[in-house]
Amino acid sequence: MKILRKIILLMMTFILMLSTSNSAFVTVSAESKHEDMDDLDKLLIAHKYMSSETDIDLWKGIDSLREIINLYDLDDNVIAYYISFSPKGYAIVNNNLDNPIAIEFGDGKNHSIDKLVKSSEYKAGESHIVYAGPGYSFIKEEVISGNSLEEKEAIKQKLKLDKLYAQLNTKNEKEIKLHQESRTIVKEKNHNLVGGSGSIYNDISWDTMPSGSYISGYIPFGGTTWAVMSDYDSIASNHCGATAATNISLYYANRGYTNLKKNNSVYDTFVDLHNRIGNGPVMMIAPDVKSYASSRGYTMTSSDVGTYSALKTATSNGRPCGILVTGGITEWHWVVSTGWREYTSGGKYIRVVTGWENSANNFYLWGDPTVWSMTEYYIQ
Numbered sequence: 001m002k003i004l005r006k007i008i009l010l011m012m013t014f015i016l017m018l019s020t021s022n023s024a025f026v027t028v029s030a031e032s033k034h035e036d037m038d039d040l041d042k043l044l045i046a047h048k049y050m051s052s053e054t055d056i057d058l059w060k061g062i063d064s065l066r067e068i069i070n071l072y073d074l075d076d077n078v079i080a081y082y083i084s085f086s087p088k089g090y091a092i093v094n095n096n097l098d099n100p101i102a103i104e105f106g107d108g109k110n111h112s113i114d115k116l117v118k119s120s121e122y123k124a125g126e127s128h129i130v131y132a133g134p135g136y137s138f139i140k141e142e143v144i145s146g147n148s149l150e151e152k153e154a155i156k157q158k159l160k161l162d163k164l165y166a167q168l169n170t171k172n173e174k175e176i177k178l179h180q181e182s183r184t185i186v187k188e189k190n191h192n193l194v195g196g197s198g199s200i201y202n203d204i205s206w207d208t209m210p211s212g213s214y215i216s217g218y219i220p221f222g223g224t225t226w227a228v229m230s231d232y233d234s235i236a237s238n239h240c241g242a243t244a245a246t247n248i249s250l251y252y253a254n255r256g257y258t259n260l261k262k263n264n265s266v267y268d269t270f271v272d273l274h275n276r277i278g279n280g281p282v283m284m285i286a287p288d289v290k291s292y293a294s295s296r297g298y299t300m301t302s303s304d305v306g307t308y309s310a311l312k313t314a315t316s317n318g319r320p321c322g323i324l325v326t327g328g329i330t331e332w333h334w335v336v337s338t339g340w341r342e343y344t345s346g347g348k349y350i351r352v353v354t355g356w357e358n359s360a361n362n363f364y365l366w367g368d369p370t371v372w373s374m375t376e377y378y379i380q
Contacts, residue, residue, distance in 0.1 A: 061087070106363060111354075111356050164367060216342070225266060310376075337352055
């Protein structure tokens with residue numbers, strides 16, 4: 001059962017931050033293609049996808065709201081919202097009440113956006129972060145020197161942004177209905193909850209809040225310690241490919257192929273694979289993953305995975321997939337699939353190890369504009 005009070009507390013925390021801070025917590029007002037979402041809309045959507053009664057529950061680990069940042073398209077419309085929580089957790093919510101879904105969510109953070117916000121180029125209240133999918137976001141003012149239509153169209157084509165945004169603009173009647181039901185429940189139970197002074201008067205259990213019906217599957221990765229990119233920054237750079245290769249090997253080591261964890265060390269495993277793959281960005285890792293497995297006494301096989309259905313089949317067979325997600329010609333990131341989640345309302349997600357945290361609890365919205373290639377791995 002979910003607690004309504006946490007939603008209200010998060011909203012009140014955010015309001016307090018706005019009233020006492022001039023930092024990046026202040027969201028930027030901008031024209032939107034859709035009816036504007038309020039903060040309750042954003043938190044309800046984040047809650048729906050981050051909470052669960054039958055799978056992982058990322059919501060229960062949240063203490064407070066850290067920030068909400070507007071994400072834009074190239075025409076300065078707010079396309080989505082980046083919501084981060086404390087001590088950890090994030091969601092990227094689609095800014096469209098006709099398709100109220102989370103594009104991404106996880107128990108860490110979106111490192112591309114987080115890096116931009118912390119950069120010297122980012123100016124809160126002025127900079128526009130353009131969202132180009134899980135693999136890439138950028139500050140518009142730093143990438144586009146002018147506002148010519150030709151320049152923007154060229155970037156749209158290169159990053160396949162039109163396809164991504166068209167997907168997010170699709171009307172989703174089931175999600176609309178579920179979201180409206182959620183708001184109705186909140187209004188009915190909350191009409192006297194918050195007074196004029198902003199005080200919270202009652203502690204009301206959210207025992208009828210719909211979390212959304214879905215089916216899911218995942219590989220048996222329990223007990224696996226994942227490689228984290230930051231642990232190797234002193235010896236490598238742009239090393240997501242080598243990290244993904246390491247995590248594929250660590251998964252199978254945990255499944256009984258113990259020699260794939262070289263010297264029983266995550267570090268030694270990464271070093272060997274990085275010596276084969278090198279720094280990135282790299283387009284292929286399969287030959288080196290198989291070469292490494294052979295050196296450790298195993299025969300690793302790989303095959304292309306071209307569809308979401310095939311990803312589900314690989315998952316049911318206990319096989320992780322190395323997935324290359326892209327935001328453009330030079331922006332790539334390797335992740336490893338650990339499962340999937342499919343909502344009855346239509347949303348399809350890949351569950352992944354991002355390489356940024358020792359976690360298998362991040363999700364990406366399935367969509368061709370962001371997935372460049374997928375390869376399943378298994379030992380014969």
